[in-house]
Amino acid sequence: MVQAKDKKTTKNIINKIGLPTLIIGTFWIILLIMGGALGISIKTLVSDTIKRAGMNGILVLAMVPSIQSGTGPNFALPVGIVCGLFAIVWSIEFGFTGWSWLFVAIILAIIFAVIVGYFYGRLLNAVKGSEMTIATYTGFSIVAFMCLPWLMIPFKSTNMGWFMGTGLRETIQLDAIGGQHILSKFLSFSLFGEDGLITIGGESGIIIPTGMLLIFFLCCFIVWVYFRSKSGIAISAGGSNPMFAQSSGINIDRCRIKANILSTVMGAIGIIVYSQGYGYTQLYTAPLMMAFPAVAAVLIGGATASRARVSHVIIGVIIYQGLFTTALPVANQMFEGTDLSEILRMVIQNGIILYALTQVKGGDK
Amino acid sequence: MSDNLLSLKHVSKEYSGNKVLKDINIELKKGEIHALIGENGAGKSTLMNILFGMPVIHTTGGYEGTIEIEGKEANIKSPHDAMANGIGMVHQEFMLIPGFTIAENIKLNREITKANPLSSIFGKRLRTLDVKKMNEDARKALDTLDMNIDEFLPVAGLPVGHMQFIEIAREIDKTGLKILVFDEPTAVLTEAEAKNLLKAIKKLSQQGIGIIFISHRLDEIIDVADRVTVLRDGEHVVTKDVKDTNKYEIAQLMVGRKIEIEREEGINKNIVDETILKLNDFVVAMPGERVKGIDLEVKKGEILGIGGLAGQGKLGIANGLMGIFPAKGEVEFKGEKLPLNNPKAAIKSGLAFVSEDRKGIGLLLDVAIEDNITFSAMQIxxxxxxxxxxxxxxxxxxxxxxxxxxxxxxxxxCTSSMQEVGRLSGGNQQKVCLARALTLNPTLLLVSEPTRGIDIGAKKLVIDLLKQLNNEYGMTIIMTSSELAELRSICDRIAIVCEGKIEGILPPDAPDAQFGLMMSGSSNSEGSDA
Structure with a gap:
């Protein structure tokens, strides 16, 4: 990525970008070059990276409010995700399709997430000091708990049920209701395709899922603006120095609840955007581990467990998703028949989380 | 050879170029009770840290001078060495394990053990405790102190006074104890408990143990000590026989500065006879700085100083007013009742606070100067x-x-208003704190320890600024400080807080001795008749 031209500034640049970001970013570039050398289409790799970054972006963005409020990365992201899934399912059940399905799902998701996020925030206020552990298990618990409603609520829509018996399928195909790629395809175009430099709606070359990226950047903008508002500034201050905020008359508990509502809402909207990009909605235990890639992404982007910015989200999600979309084909090419890329993914994902958590105290960032 | 049990010769110590102890000479005889007195920062604890070989001394370059024990030079490099040399200490905060019995606490890490089959295989660490012998030893130590409490009771739930005695028992149980240091032992005790303790101390000294008694209660010193050494600003002021002096003189020696206090009278001083703030039976539960019911009136346009020794509660007043620590009582501000325990209401009504804990609650260290300055005004x-x-x-x-x-x-x-506050020097950070408070346009400014931890040049700037705010804008200021000289240089009246209560209010030009007596809480017993 950035190569220091002046030796004196090398250290400054490393400090500014952050060592993990630099190492993993460089690793990604190396993989890309290797991929090119092995004859894998770089266009496809870049295209996949953009797609996956767009799908995961809002889930990663959900980390910013919770980190800023001092409750640490939102390991309870599945709480928001489950709200989003619940909204998707109801929107299908009500018979909405296409754009109306999307809007109803998002509106329902926001409603569910605000209510659930409020109680989740209350929970975090009751367990100050061990938020991250509690959050992780809250996430696990809610995913397990929701397996019951998925099975037991008597949904009628044939798009979601098993062919026999009751309950929802594990994977719901969204093409049946016209939800597949609905955002990704919106205003999409391709670069350097077979039909020229820019092709509207092109299918080859580097495909830009405009609609999906727009909604991601819109969410980024909302969060960015929010943290420049009176309320957002109070949240950041409370996260950075609770005693300071308290002495200025700020109700920290309320700030933390607000931040976690926002985080949960982002998680809920995030999974809707993710699902349409993926083409399927996965229920039951699918969201169980979804918090970890999101946490890892924001940390790779340069956030710490106590400070995060929107820029960290954008950088992080691109590098993290880029690394894994690239690593898979490259590793498959080099070591045929192994599952090396998945192992690599786990090592990097959990390694970076571990690294960041050790930096919570004593780090100078 | 002299009969000196302990002599400190020409002991000096500096922390990164800052001399905190200068050429201290103290001698302790067998069976003597030697009192050590001085204000906060006079060097008492540094001296004791040297005597105990605390790591903080040796990691900062050691000390100069020599320590002799029974005429032989002792090289004390660690608390372990100190113990081996027969030096014991009774701490102000008790170091006892609540769940263990009294005997177990007394014998902690010096347990008497006997062999068992496991220990013969796996070594000494697994030997069984000889509870009977331990209890006997503990009994003996407790008897020396006339404590008729059962040694097999757990420590948890005992009254504070008893815990203190157990600490002492632990020290005297150590074989070869020659010197025992008491660090403000009576600070947490009730009067009756304190009396018992003093009796026990006298008894110990009669057994030939040399005792160093650190206290700021002058009455106690007069009562119990044989000699007294006064430290001030790291200097050894004087060592006197207690029978040749009185508490009035000791107080004067403790406070008196050689430096003349500069004080120019405010030209535009505009103190109106109008009470702006009135406290009635004000109580604050600030840990370590408890305020136990004070009545105080502040006049509009004055600078009121609040002084006193550390831990007596002077810092609690401002923190309580601002709602940072739980408070109760009646507070009237500008003729209206001020809601307590509500920082927002306090700021809204026109109070602003510069905290003594600059880094802890005064600043957002990783945030820009400009955002720090405007934060409170924006939120409130x-x-x-x-x-x-x-x-x-x-x-x-x-x-x-x-x-x-x-x-x-x-x-x-600073480099710009966007610089992070954490990168500024202490003095500049303090100014940022002041700027934040001033941005609120307060009617009453509360400033706690405004010059703590900043260099002399910055100190003067901060003090001048406060003076200017008061003179030119008529701002009422309550300034809390441990530095009496500072208070006396700008305040119109100085309230001295002792043991959570206002001991008295003095004009800045009152004699040193009066300040000293009030700070030691012994001003109203016999007055200043001496």
């Missing part, structure tokens, strides 16, 4: 905001203008 008064419908966004231009003005007015040395 909705200043520095752009209103776009229901959304309140920060007005960066206005913030920058204001911050730049403050930086210029208060002479904050």
């Amino acid at each position: 008064n909705d200043d520095f905001l752009n209103f776009i419908g229901p959304i309140k966004l920060k007005d960066s231009a206005k913030i920058r203008n204001h911050a730049n003005k403050m930086i210029k007015d208060l002479d904050i040395r």
Whole structure:
């Protein structure tokens, strides 16, 4: 990525970008070059990276409010995700399709997430000091708990049920209701395709899922603006120095609840955007581990467990998703028949989380 | 050879160029009770740290001078060496394990053990405790102190006075104890308990143990000590026989500064006979600085100083008013009742606070200067905001203008208003704290320890600024400080707090001795008749 031209500034640049970001970013570039050398289409790799970054972006963005409020990365992201899934399912059940399905799902998701996020925030206020552990298990618990409603609520829509018996399928195909790629395809175009430099709606070359990226950047903008508002500034201050905020008359508990509502809402909207990009909605235990890639992404982007910015989200999600979309084909090419890329993914994902958590105290960032 | 049990010869110590102890000479005889007295920061604890070989001394370059024990030079490099040399200490905070019995606490890490089959295989660490012998030893130590409490009781739930005695028992149980240091032993005791303790101390000294008694209660010193050494600003002022002196003189020696106190009378002083703040039976539960019911009136336009020794509660007053620590009582501000335990209401009503804990609650260290300065005003008064419908966004231009003005007015040395506060020097950080308080346009400014941890040049600037605010803008200021000289240089009246109560209010030019007596809490017993 950035190569220091002046030796004196090398250290400054490393400090500014952050060592993990630099190492993993460089690793990604190396993989890309290797991929090119092995004859894998770089266009496809870049295209996949953009797609996956767009799908995961809002889930990663959900980390910013919770980190800023001092409750640490939102390991309870599945709480928001489950709200989003619940909204998707109801929107299908009500018979909405296409754009109306999307809007109803998002509106329902926001409603569910605000209510659930409020109680989740209350929970975090009751367990100050061990938020991250509690959050992780809250996430696990809610995913397990929701397996019951998925099975037991008597949904009628044939798009979601098993062919026999009751309950929802594990994977719901969204093409049946016209939800597949609905955002990704919106205003999409391709670069350097077979039909020229820019092709509207092109299918080859580097495909830009405009609609999906727009909604991601819109969410980024909302969060960015929010943290420049009176309320957002109070949240950041409370996260950075609770005693300071308290002495200025700020109700920290309320700030933390607000931040976690926002985080949960982002998680809920995030999974809707993710699902349409993926083409399927996965229920039951699918969201169980979804918090970890999101946490890892924001940390790779340069956030710490106590400070995060929107820029960290954008950088992080691109590098993290880029690394894994690239690593898979490259590793498959080099070591045929192994599952090396998945192992690599786990090592990097959990390694970076571990690294960041050790930096919570004593780090100078 | 002299009969000196312990002699400190020409002991000096500096922390990174800052001399905190200068050429101290103290001699302790067998069976003598030697009192050590001085204000906070006079060097008492540094001296004791040297005597105990605390790591903090040796990691900062050691000390100069020699320590002799029974005429032989002792090289004390660690607390372990100190113990081996027969030096024991009774701490102000008890170091006892609540769940263990009294005997177990007394014998902790010096347990008497006997062999068992496991220990013969796996070594000494697994030997069984000889509870009977331990209890006997503990009994003996307790008997020396006339304590008729059962040694097999657990420590948890015992009254504070008893815990103190167990600490002492632990020290005297150590074989070869020659010197015992008491660090403000009576600070946490009731009067009756303190009396018992003093009796026990006398008894120990009769057995030939040399005792160093650190206290700021003058009456106790007069009562129990044979000789007294006064430290001031790291200097050895004097060592006197107690029978040749009185508490009035000791107080004067403790407080008196060689440096003349500069004090120019405010020209535009405009103190109106109007009470702006009135405290009635004000209680604050601030840990370590408890306020136990004070009545105080502050006049409009004055600078009221609050002084006193550390831990007596002077810091609690401002913190309680601002709602940072739980408070109760009646507070009237500008003729209206001030709601307590509500920082927002306190700030809204016109109070502003510069905390003594600059880094802890005064600043957001990883945030820009400008955001620090404007934070409270933005949150409380909705200043520095752009209103776009229901959304309140920060007005960066206005913030920058204001911050730049403050930086210029208060002479904050920084690269720009966007610099992180954590990178500024202590003095400049303090000015940022002041700027934040001033941005609130307060009627009453509370300043706690405004010069703590900042260099002399910056100190003068901060003090001058406070003076200027008071003289030119008529701002009422309550300044809390451990540095009496500082208070006396700018305050119109100085309230001395002792043991959570106002001991008295003095004019700044009152004699040293009076300040000293009040700080030691012994002003009203016999008055200043001496």
